Amino acid sequence: MRNFSETNITDAVLERIAGAGDPRIKQVSEALVRHLHAFVREIRPTQKEWEYGIDFLTRTGHMCDDKRQEFILLSDTLGVSMLVDAINHPVPDGATETTVLGPFFVQAAPEKQNGDDISGPMQGDPMIVTGSVSTADGKPLAGAVVDVWHSDNDGYYDVQQLDEIGDLAMRARFHTDANGRFHFWSIKPAAYPIPHDGPVGEMLEAQGRHPWRPAHVHFMISAAGFEQLVTHVFVAGDKYLDSDVVFGVKDSLIHDFVHCPPGRAPDGRTVESAYYHLNYDFGLKRAASNARAA
Amino acid sequence: MRNFSETNITDAVLERIAGAGDPRIKQVSEALVRHLHAFVREIRPTQKEWEYGIDFLTRTGHMCDDKRQEFILLSDTLGVSMLVDAINHPVPDGATETTVLGPFFVQAAPEKQNGDDISGPMQGDPMIVTGSVSTADGKPLAGAVVDVWHSDNDGYYDVQQLDEIGDLAMRARFHTDANGRFHFWSIKPAAYPIPHDGPVGEMLEAQGRHPWRPAHVHFMISAAGFEQLVTHVFVAGDKYLDSDVVFGVKDSLIHDFVHCPPGRAPDGRTVESAYYHLNYDFGLKRAASNARAA
Numbered sequence: 001m002r003n004f005s006e007t008n009i010t011d012a013v014l015e016r017i018a019g020a021g022d023p024r025i026k027q028v029s030e031a032l033v034r035h036l037h038a039f040v041r042e043i044r045p046t047q048k049e050w051e052y053g054i055d056f057l058t059r060t061g062h063m064c065d066d067k068r069q070e071f072i073l074l075s076d077t078l079g080v081s082m083l084v085d086a087i088n089h090p091v092p093d094g095a096t097e098t099t100v101l102g103p104f105f106v107q108a109a110p111e112k113q114n115g116d117d118i119s120g121p122m123q124g125d126p127m128i129v130t131g132s133v134s135t136a137d138g139k140p141l142a143g144a145v146v147d148v149w150h151s152d153n154d155g156y157y158d159v160q161q162l163d164e165i166g167d168l169a170m171r172a173r174f175h176t177d178a179n180g181r182f183h184f185w186s187i188k189p190a191a192y193p194i195p196h197d198g199p200v201g202e203m204l205e206a207q208g209r210h211p212w213r214p215a216h217v218h219f220m221i222s223a224a225g226f227e228q229l230v231t232h233v234f235v236a237g238d239k240y241l242d243s244d245v246v247f248g249v250k251d252s253l254i255h256d257f258v259h260c261p262p263g264r265a266p267d268g269r270t271v272e273s274a275y276y277h278l279n280y281d282f283g284l285k286r287a288a289s290n291a292r293a294a
Numbered sequence: 295m296r297n298f299s300e301t302n303i304t305d306a307v308l309e310r311i312a313g314a315g316d317p318r319i320k321q322v323s324e325a326l327v328r329h330l331h332a333f334v335r336e337i338r339p340t341q342k343e344w345e346y347g348i349d350f351l352t353r354t355g356h357m358c359d360d361k362r363q364e365f366i367l368l369s370d371t372l373g374v375s376m377l378v379d380a381i382n383h384p385v386p387d388g389a390t391e392t393t394v395l396g397p398f399f400v401q402a403a404p405e406k407q408n409g410d411d412i413s414g415p416m417q418g419d420p421m422i423v424t425g426s427v428s429t430a431d432g433k434p435l436a437g438a439v440v441d442v443w444h445s446d447n448d449g450y451y452d453v454q455q456l457d458e459i460g461d462l463a464m465r466a467r468f469h470t471d472a473n474g475r476f477h478f479w480s481i482k483p484a485a486y487p488i489p490h491d492g493p494v495g496e497m498l499e500a501q502g503r504h505p506w507r508p509a510h511v512h513f514m515i516s517a518a519g520f521e522q523l524v525t526h527v528f529v530a531g532d533k534y535l536d537s538d539v540v541f542g543v544k545d546s547l548i549h550d551f552v553h554c555p556p557g558r559a560p561d562g563r564t565v566e567s568a569y570y571h572l573n574y575d576f577g578l579k580r581a582a583s584n585a586r587a588a
């Protein structure tokens with residue numbers, strides 16, 4: 001086959017990949033070619049615009065290293081991450097809604113005990129987080145693994161300032177107790193702009209968008225026989241709740257971080273300054289392979 | 295706006311970018327979001343497949359440096375480069391058809407005189423290239439700039455073996471003479487696989503495709519008042535003419551590289567070995583801004 005023109009090249013490419021051995025690879029490749037060509041046909045890029053596109057993708061790749069994932073930021077800001085999340089996580093009644101993982105998750109967070117303060121060297125408004133993990137129909141789950149991570153009072157994560165603070169902070173892994181409960185102390189997180197000094201920031205500015213996310217605490221919760229829950233709890237009243245740059249906010253995930261006076265805290269400790277209290281109850285969805293056990 | 299689901303997230307993203315200041319950026323961004331989301335909705339990627347996609351793009355970016363452009367290879371092998379070429383270069387009667395630039399073009403090729411041998415240290419079957427450059431209606435163009443580049447007998451370009459050969463070769467810039475003609479000596483190029491030790495090679499293998507291009511000589515021809523012509527001339531009879539991995543072959547660009555016995559060559563020189571002769575006449579399309587002069 002030769003002599004490809006605007007009208008016959010898409011079929012030519014589809015024909016060329018028709019021999020893919022794996023049916024899923026064939027399906028994904030064909031869909032990619034059809035939508036990509038339809039996009040190009042619709043916008044009719046000049047040669048210069050095509051060069052800009054190649055350069056944009058190249059710079060996005062060059063921005064990625066072990067501390068920065070610019071392609072995830074691109075997926076997040078174009079709404080693709082939330083779309084993939086929605087496709088994969090229909091949520092039954094009683095189960096907590098999901099949202100994006102975000103770029104600041106770290107695989108091996110420090111193991112902590114319930115009641116520990118995870119703020120490390122960071123200064124800020126004290127916050128106690130109490131919570132429970134249960135099945136969607138309300139049965140407590142003991143021994144569930146609860147990963148938490150959040151930003152500091154200025155909106156920065158530990159991994160963005162490791163040079164200054166020296167170690168991970170505001171990040172830990174807990175296990176629920178016999179009643180399915182966990183609790184810890186830290187500092188209240190703030191709203192923050194996603195890293196916007198790269199190609200994604202350039203795109204947001206060109207699209208007339210701000211780079212901010214409303215304040216939140218990340219949770220990743222795992223228990224044998226249940227789907228892993230990846231979500232946040234957002235601070236009620238934040239001014240970016242309706243314009244989160246990555247489209248991650250759901251009403252059920254917004255919660256009061258209650259401002260409490262000094263005195264006896266929910267964990268029985270006496271504290272000398274005012275603090276914030278977040279209490280949130282999480283419900284896990286049974287894994288498909290665990291259907292028999294339901 | 296909050297609570298984005300599979301059904302409402304696309305509109306949410308479109309609403310968010312509706313304020314883009316530049317109408318072209320708005321148009322391209324909107325089309326990108328619609329086609330990208332439609333692709334994701336069609337294939338319904340698992341979280342793992344989404345992660346593979348992020349990793350594939352990241353590795354493609356990391357493969358790019360000043361000697362390798364993996365995103366151009368991706369565009370070429372998905373037929374996007376030829377589609378963009380077709381959109382931008384409708385060809386009037388008498389003008390030469392266009393094809394992809396390819397990843398081996400170098401901005402500052404050495405200036406050579408008509409009749410020079412540009413093969414440098416490379417060994418191979420001698421080849422003389424003679425040609426003309428004229429308007430689409432056949433008027434010779436003197437002083438046109440003719441960039442040429444091609445592979446060696448093993449299918450490698452100079453830039454792929456600079457460490458061994460030390461300098462550019464099989465690559466030069468000529469100017470047409472008073473009759474619009476140019477000619478030079480080199481060695482006959484061979485078919486070659488595009489670089490396939492990266493993500494694009496991984497994709498081709500998964501899609502059941504070979505990475506080969508039929509043998510060709512690249513030409514980029516410029517003359518004031520005319521559209522720059524980017525094209526190849528392909529060697530007639532090559533076994534990859536119907537399966538060029540980048541979809542670049544057009545019948546009008548296939549030409550005999552005539553095998554000639556030793557003796558008097560077309561440039562009057564006497565040669566002692568057999569050689570190949572390519573003669574090709576190029577027609578340039580008048581630039582839109584030059585319409586008055588037509």
Ligand SMILES: [Cu+2]
Pocket residue numbers: 034035036038039328329330332333
């Ligand atoms: Cu589409």
Ligand SMILES: [Fe+3]
Pocket residue numbers: 102104216218
């Ligand atoms: Fe975050």
Ligand SMILES: [Fe+3]
Pocket residue numbers: 396398510512
């Ligand atoms: Fe080539």
